[in-house]
Amino acid sequence: MLNKRYNWFRTHILLALVLVLGLLFLCPTPAYAMHIAEGILPASWCAIWYAIAAIFVVIGIFIIRRKTKEIRGLMPLLGIAGAVIFLISVFPVPVPVSGSCSHPCGTPLGAILVGPFISTVLGALALLIQALFLAHGGISTWGANIVSMALVGSFVGFGVFVLFRKLNAPIFVAAFAAGLFGDWATYATTSFELASALHGSGSLWGMFGAIAVAFAPTQLPLGILEGLFTGGVVTLVYQRRPELLSRIIPRAFKPVSSVAKGGSQ
Amino acid sequence: MKNSGIIATAVVIIFVALAIWGWLALSRQLPEGAEGRWGGVDVNVIEKYATEAGREPSEPFINTDQGDLLLFVFALGGAVGGFVAGYYWRRLISEKAERRRAAG
Numbered sequence: 001m002l003n004k005r006y007n008w009f010r011t012h013i014l015l016a017l018v019l020v021l022g023l024l025f026l027c028p029t030p031a032y033a034m035h036i037a038e039g040i041l042p043a044s045w046c047a048i049w050y051a052i053a054a055i056f057v058v059i060g061i062f063i064i065r066r067k068t069k070e071i072r073g074l075m076p077l078l079g080i081a082g083a084v085i086f087l088i089s090v091f092p093v094p095v096p097v098s099g100s101c102s103h104p105c106g107t108p109l110g111a112i113l114v115g116p117f118i119s120t121v122l123g124a125l126a127l128l129i130q131a132l133f134l135a136h137g138g139i140s141t142w143g144a145n146i147v148s149m150a151l152v153g154s155f156v157g158f159g160v161f162v163l164f165r166k167l168n169a170p171i172f173v174a175a176f177a178a179g180l181f182g183d184w185a186t187y188a189t190t191s192f193e194l195a196s197a198l199h200g201s202g203s204l205w206g207m208f209g210a211i212a213v214a215f216a217p218t219q220l221p222l223g224i225l226e227g228l229f230t231g232g233v234v235t236l237v238y239q240r241r242p243e244l245l246s247r248i249i250p251r252a253f254k255p256v257s258s259v260a261k262g263g264s265q
Numbered sequence: 266m267k268n269s270g271i272i273a274t275a276v277v278i279i280f281v282a283l284a285i286w287g288w289l290a291l292s293r294q295l296p297e298g299a300e301g302r303w304g305g306v307d308v309n310v311i312e313k314y315a316t317e318a319g320r321e322p323s324e325p326f327i328n329t330d331q332g333d334l335l336l337f338v339f340a341l342g343g344a345v346g347g348f349v350a351g352y353y354w355r356r357l358i359s360e361k362a363e364r365r366r367a368a369g
Contacts, residue, residue: 035307036307036311037307037311037312037322037323037325038322038323038324038325038326039320039321039322039323040311040312040315040320040322041320042320073357076353076356076357077353077357079349079350079352079353080350080353080354080357082349083346083347083349083350083353084350086342086346087343087346087347087350090339090342090343092305094303095288097288097289097292098288098291098292099292099302099303100303100304100305100306100309101303101304101305101306102305102306129342131325131326132326132327133327133329133338133342134329134335134338134339134342135325135327135328135329135330135335138322138323138325138326139326164273167269167270167272167273168269168270168273169269169270169273169274169277170270170274173270173273173274173277174273176277177273177277180277180280180281180284190311194311194314194315197320198314198315198318198320199318200318207314210314211310211314213291214306214309214310214313214314215306215310216287216288216291217287217288217291217292218306218310219306220284220285220287220288220291221284221285221288223284224281224284224285227281236358237358240358240359241357241358244357
């Protein structure tokens, strides 16, 4: 009886969630986000960010080619990670109290699912589609946006996740921290990119601080949201298909003492 | 270290508490941007500082921000992205888990 009720409740909650998310996706508004728009950065800075991004994207492409041959089932995981990064990074979230909108990044989650280099490539693709068709970001600023969202979001998220797992933190806490710090690092990088190109004769760090503080009322709570989302998805995947995750970062998915004792996951 | 997991969790909780405090404290002094309430940080922060530094944003390479065209491409992108994510999720997670349960 209890089981039947639980199943009914679960089915209806899932249906309601799908309907709400479906409505949100099907009735979208233009994205209000952090991507740097076309024309904001001078050409020299665009070239520098392009060069940095290119190194990581090229390595990522080589890793994708190698790993798709080695690991069966990687392609569907790439599909999920790519689609999630694309959707999340154009999903404007209104932030109460501050009364502004921005979006999470999705790349920390992508990095935990498929590794940081591959996540950088997926983020770059998502940013290219957004710049070309969604008037979101820009072609000249693509390199800068790759570095902040795809590269820094992926590597900081991945690094924090691995570090927290090494410290025996439960899966949810480690993934939450990855989402939280990955998101904040992305916006700190965007602030640095803007400040480095636009500070002129003023202080670089003064302008960096001013931009970071302006981002803070929106991004501090969004980082928490990204952490919750990342933690939830990684925990769900780990519970259903742990072998999928342990193939990408084997050591990070070994059961830790708190898990083995039935601690929170 | 024996309690490192608990310490790591505590550190995360402290950061979350600080973030909530920072959010509430800084929101009070947030000036209203060009887009007004619920405006995006791209306009209210990025474009504000860029314009002050003499860098105006230019038109996108392909300008879909015309009339309802942007709504269409966003709806299309959301629908396609949602379908791809859902399709692979089912293939990779739901079906495999069901098969594993059926196999005993």
